[in-house]
Amino acid sequence: MKKKLVSTVLASALLVSTLAGCGFTGGDTGSGTPTTSGDPGTATTTRDTLVYYDSNEIRTLVQWAASDTQSFTILNNTFEGLFRLDANHEPEKALCEDYTVSEDGLTYTFTLREGLEWSNGTPLTANDFVFAWLKQMSADATNGYNFIMTDYIVNGAEYGENKVSAEEVGVKAVDDRTLEVHLKNPTPYFLYLTTLSMYFPLNEAFVTEQGDNYGIKAENMIYCGPYVITSYDPAVGTTLKKNDKYWDAENVAIPNVEVKIIKDASAALNAYQAGTLDKVNLSSSDVAKYKDDPEFHTVTEFRVTYLQYNMEDPALSNANIRKALGYAIDRSILADTILADGSAASEGLVSFGVSGSDEGTFRELNGNISSFDPDLAKEYWEKGVAELGSEPKLSLLIADDSVTKNIATFVQSQFRDNLGIEVAIDSKTSKARNELMDNNNYQFAITAWGADYDDAMTFLDLWIADAKTGKSTPYRGNYANPAYSELILSAKADANAETRLQSMLDAEKLLVEEDAVVSPLYYKGFAYLQSAEVQDLIMHPLGSPVEFKFAHFADSAEG
Structure with a gap:
């Protein structure tokens, strides 16, 4: 397929x-x-x-x-x-x-x-x-x-x-x-x-x-x-x-x-x-040093890293605040300079290469819905602050590996430079971070999802509402939009490839562009010596x- x-x-x-x-x-x-x-x-x-x-x-x-x-x-x-x-x-x-x-x-x-x-x-x-x-x-x-x-x-x-x-x-x-x-x-x-x-x-x-x-x-x-x-x-x-x-x-x-x-x-x-590993992933700071080495390689995968907002947090329940944070990040700098490992700046939730139709991949068909616009970011931030009544204090939850720490530090600097705000970084072990998200004890976090199969649905159905609660899980931000769930359910039941695809294209725009439930950051790549x-x-x-x-x-x- x-x-x-x-x-x-x-x-x-x-x-x-x-x-x-x-x-x-x-x-x-x-x-x-x-x-x-x-x-x-x-x-x-x-x-x-x-x-x-x-x-x-x-x-x-x-x-x-x-x-x-x-x-x-x-x-x-x-x-x-x-x-x-x-x-x-x-x-x-x-x-x-x-x-x-x-x-x-x-x-x-x-x-x-x-x-x-x-x-x-x-x-x-x-x-x-x-x-x-x-x-x-x-x-x-x-x-x-x-x-x-x-x-x-x-x-x-x-x-x-x-x-x-x-x-x-x-x-x-x-x-x-x-x-x-x-x-x-x-x-x-x-x-x-x-x-x-x-x-x-x-x-x-x-x-x-x-x-x-x-x-x-x-x-x-x-x-x-x-x-x-x-x-x-x-x-x-x-x-x-x-x-x-x-x-x-x-x-x-x-x-x-x-x-x-x-x-x-x-x-x-x-x-x-030292000769005790035959293959090692390289951090961005080491890529330039080794890129001409015969043991240097890069490879990409269908995996997106993104900011997940908790829709039940008092500050991040505000759509303008979420949109401001998303527009404030220059993803090309993140991928090309901070990571520099074969990763690519995200243009949406669904990664490059995932199937769409004979007319193009899913990403080609839906375009860039994850753009950088610092002026628009400031505009949304001011609207959000006015609606909240005061400027919120924000904390970004992350896993404590060195790559995620580098990403978080960059994102933190983008918020500082483009919004004039200080966001705290809360670094935890991967297991502790997952538990905090599962237990709904976070504001927003850096997390990721890799494709289970070659279809956009592998990304999009994560945010479908639970039949009992009417919203997604805490790990997926407690998102609750019946219109989104209807698009996904319609696509799942649709035997017509064209209308099924259109439902998924519309769903991604609703999730990322309109409701700003997530802010995609980059598509995963590896640079390594082997x-x-x-x-x-x-x-x-x-x-x-x-x-x-x-x-x-x-x-x-x-x-």
């Missing part, structure tokens, strides 16, 4: 020697880069371990609670769904051996591979999918991702509201190897959805036995993906080893993976220079972030 520009973007990304998410290492002294088994800088001489780093804590390993890329990275490599994204970012059969789709596009019948097993030797069956999917549709799910199923599966929303029984939901285990799924509307990207962690199976007996301990430690979980977890510390990292029970274990080349949390960009670069010792570590521009399954050391590659 990808359009021409999307294919071009992905093809360009594949020209780099390896697509990688954050960082890793592997090698032995004299023939490659040594691995680490402790803190960055502590080298060993084994070549059986790939070391990858991430810049924020791993929030959770419980898939019905996970909503961050760090958690998705671990889950995607220790679990698996019916399909997995391949090296070209397209869904390929994974736990599914075959499938059929009814003529009306509403019924999918999946046949599982024969002899599938969990890492503890328990058979993996179609019922494991039913159990996991029902849990994701229920009130047990705390990741804000219920919609990724309830919007599509027959009676999914009704089940989440306790209006129907599990037997009435459109997901059935016909037998141990056959899963039948009934959709509300034809969904051309449904196979993409099955590659996401929310769609991974869970063993009911094991999860029930573990209770609240499930996902706390490695021993409290069983796995069905390429790797199993051997240790887990949210703030330090996770160690993985090859899953011998995995159906495709013979094609998993690297026996061990370590995922370390390194928040400071300088510390990560020092580890790379050794040729590790190859085929694939980073996807959408969906699950990174694949360890395909990676191998250069000197161990066959042929």
Whole structure:
């Protein structure tokens, strides 16, 4: 379903020697880069371990609670769904051996591979999918991702509201190897959805036995993906080893993976220079120094970083205040000078490259609705202050990694220079920031969203109103506009591609331009240094972030 520009973007990304998410290492002294088994800088001489780093804590390993890329990275490599994204970012059969789709596009019948097993030797069956999917549709799910199923599966929303029984939901285990799924509307990207962690199976007996301990430690979980977890510390990292029970274990080349949390960009670069990382993301200050290095690469993804306003905050409930803040930011300086890592100034919520129609991508069709205009910013600020009766004191909530701190400092300076105001920066751990947003305890925050599939809906339906409360979640700013929800619901039910697209174009303008619920900042890019010792570590521009399954050391590659 990808359009021409999307294919071009992905093809360009594949020209780099390896697509990688954050960082890793592997090698032995004299023939490659040594691995680490402790803190960055502590080298060993084994070549059986790939070391990858991430810049924020791993929030959770419980898939019905996970909503961050760090958690998705671990889950995607220790679990698996019916399909997995391949090296070209397209869904390929994974736990599914075959499938059929009814003529009306509403019924999918999946046949599982024969002899599938969990890492503890328990058979993996179609019922494991039913159990996991029902849990994701229920009130047990705390990741804000219920919609990724309830919007599509027959009676999914009704089940989440306790209006129907599990037997009435459109997901059935016909037998141990056959899963039948009934959709509300034809969904051309449904196979993409099955590659996401929310769609991974869970063993009911094991999860029930573990209770609240499930996902706390490695021993409290069983796995069905390429790797199993051997240790887990949210703030330090996770160690993985090859899953011998995995159906495709013979094609998993690297026996061990370590995922370390390194928040400071300088510390990560020092580890790379010391030979304990084979790939490192570069901060903007280092790009000029390394841009001519043969190990320098850039890659982009379908991910937008934005300011999320809390519509229930007394000051930010004022639309003029929100518009003022949005117009006050020069995004081109942010992307080209502050980040300088392949990122691009945002022109709306939906990122560059996402499909639109034969006439152009979604972004091309909707134009720039996220512009910089300091004069207009001042005008809106003055209106907002007059309506509030006094100038508000504002605090910007952020995660404490170095990249986000740099972004926040720039945004703070833009408010100072273009509005004459001082905005405080409230820096918290990623987990603490998420909890504050979930609990509605913030004014506005820097956050981000990456595409789960190649369609604008993956961004736009995040702000649809909850059926009970009539507004979006606190994390999405408590937005409440029936007109917006109607546009999204109409697009979801519309089988006409042209009118469906127009509803989404109108919805984005309403959300960003008229109601100013969010202020998009930039589309994510990476500049990085990477050794040729590790190859085929694939980073996807959408969906699950990174694949360890395909990676191998250069000197161990066959042929």
